[in-house]
Amino acid sequence: MSIQTLVEQATIASSPFETDSFNQVVMSTYARFPIALERGAGCRVWDTQGREYLDFVAGIATCTLGHAHPAFVEAVTRQIQKLHHVSNLYYIPEQGELANWIVQHSCADRVFFCNSGAEANEAAIKLVRKYAHTVLQIEKPIILTARDSFHGRTLATITATAQPKYQKNFEPLMPGFHYVPYNDIGAVETAISELDEGDYRVAAILIEPLQGEGGVRPGDLAYFQKLRQICNETGVLLIFDEVQVGMGRSGKLWGYECLGVEPDIFTSAKGLGGGIPIGAMMCKSFCDVFQPGEHASTFGGNPFACGVALTVCQTLERENILQNVQDRGEQLRDGLRAIAAKYPNHITEVRGWGLINGLVLNPDTQLTAAEVVKAAIDEGLLLVPAGPKVLRFVPPLIVTQAEVEQALQAVDKAMASVTKE
Ligand SMILES: *Cc1c(COP(=O)(O)O)cnc(C)c1O
Numbered sequence: 001m002s003i004q005t006l007v008e009q010a011t012i013a014s015s016p017f018e019t020d021s022f023n024q025v026v027m028s029t030y031a032r033f034p035i036a037l038e039r040g041a042g043c044r045v046w047d048t049q050g051r052e053y054l055d056f057v058a059g060i061a062t063c064t065l066g067h068a069h070p071a072f073v074e075a076v077t078r079q080i081q082k083l084h085h086v087s088n089l090y091y092i093p094e095q096g097e098l099a100n101w102i103v104q105h106s107c108a109d110r111v112f113f114c115n116s117g118a119e120a121n122e123a124a125i126k127l128v129r130k131y132a133h134t135v136l137q138i139e140k141p142i143i144l145t146a147r148d149s150f151h152g153r154t155l156a157t158i159t160a161t162a163q164p165k166y167q168k169n170f171e172p173l174m175p176g177f178h179y180v181p182y183n184d185i186g187a188v189e190t191a192i193s194e195l196d197e198g199d200y201r202v203a204a205i206l207i208e209p210l211q212g213e214g215g216v217r218p219g220d221l222a223y224f225q226k227l228r229q230i231c232n233e234t235g236v237l238l239i240f241d242e243v244q245v246g247m248g249r250s251g252k253l254w255g256y257e258c259l260g261v262e263p264d265i266f267t268s269a270k271g272l273g274g275g276i277p278i279g280a281m282m283c284k285s286f287c288d289v290f291q292p293g294e295h296a297s298t299f300g301g302n303p304f305a306c307g308v309a310l311t312v313c314q315t316l317e318r319e320n321i322l323q324n325v326q327d328r329g330e331q332l333r334d335g336l337r338a339i340a341a342k343y344p345n346h347i348t349e350v351r352g353w354g355l356i357n358g359l360v361l362n363p364d365t366q367l368t369a370a371e372v373v374k375a376a377i378d379e380g381l382l383l384v385p386a387g388p389k390v391l392r393f394v395p396p397l398i399v400t401q402a403e404v405e406q407a408l409q410a411v412d413k414a415m416a417s418v419t420k421e
């Protein structure tokens with residue numbers, strides 16, 4: 001590369017970010033906020049203009065250890081220098097170690113690795129279908145999923161996602177799914193008994209312990225315990241989508257621990273690699289029916305992703321981060337409740353677990369979550385909506401007491417600015 005080119009590139013990097021030229025070449029699959037982030041440390045990020053933000057989005061519940069955590073940087077550097085990718089045709093020691101960590105720290109016996117949440121759920125759907133065909137003797141297996149759920153953007157997972165806004169114009173959808181309302185046990189009982197005709201039968205229930213994208217809606221304890229009981233009695237498999245709530249975000253390592261029930265199969269992704277792409281599907285040994293060649297992923301479980309994810313897992317443990325998630329979560333909810341009390345006409349509820357929390361806006365007013373997010377950005381705080389009426393708070397799990405306090409003050413100011421006459 002010539003000196004001239006290097007100088008030109010340096011000039012481009014330091015000039016204001018050009019959103020117009022970005023939009024000309026990148027598909028507009030996201031409605032982007034007009035800032036470009038280029039650097040991070042801990043729970044803080046800086047944009048291309050040098051402006052600092054407190055990051056309560058964390059790449060959407062993904063950067064478990066925040067940005068540039070020393071253990072994370074060390075793991076990335078070490079692994080990339082040693083070996084970053086080889087095929088699953090060979091044994092990958094880092095993959096075995098990560099699987100071992102997950103098995104030792106969960107109810108699972110086996111792990112399959114892939115690259116994203118949607119892919120992990122696809123793997124679960126395929127596993128269930130094969131189990132239904134070969135063990136349950138169901139010709140046309142049906143998977144129940146919950147309304148307002150979110151399971152990903154592939155064709156099977158938008159079908160599993162029981163929200164029309166994700167499905168519109170992408171029909172025909174995948175057969176074999178049926179929707180029930182969340183936290184409604186009667187609807188599950190009815191579906192299982194009524195969907196038993198000819199070759200069709202319910203084979204599994206795929207559900208989030210806490211609905212993330214659907215509005216930070218925690219699962220009901222009694223509902224989930226009854227679900228487990230129904231599955232035990234009928235042989236229907238219970239699958240938990242832990243892509244957002246798993247990996248410590250709930251204050252427990254796995255969301256199902258908040259509900260006191262174990263799934264047969266569960267999936268993880270977002271927080272698992274602390275921000276590098278990795279997904280995983282876990283199951284108990286009785287339903288592990290995959291044989292060589294039946295399911296695969298080229299990148300899935302490579303040495304880089306697994307080596308880094310293992311460090312994220314070990315750091316969670318070593319730094320006692322789950323305790324921080326519980327303490328900071330309580331602090332955050334207490335503070336948000338105090339803010340809610342100041343704006344009773346605009347805020348109806350504060351809900352969540354650990355460090356996944358939602359501030360619910362009044363459905364009867366015009367105020368949207370996106371408007372509050374914009375106002376919060378002006379106050380130096382990054383937030384993400386969960387649906388049109390819920391503000392979501394998903395900071396890195398290492399967030400400090402002072403940072404939670406600072407975020408609360410920014411939310412208060414943002415609410416003041418969007419509600420003033
Ligand atoms: C984000 C998310 C997914 C999809 O994960 P991707 O990595 O974007 O494919 C699936 N399920 C839940 C609960 C999620 O929050």
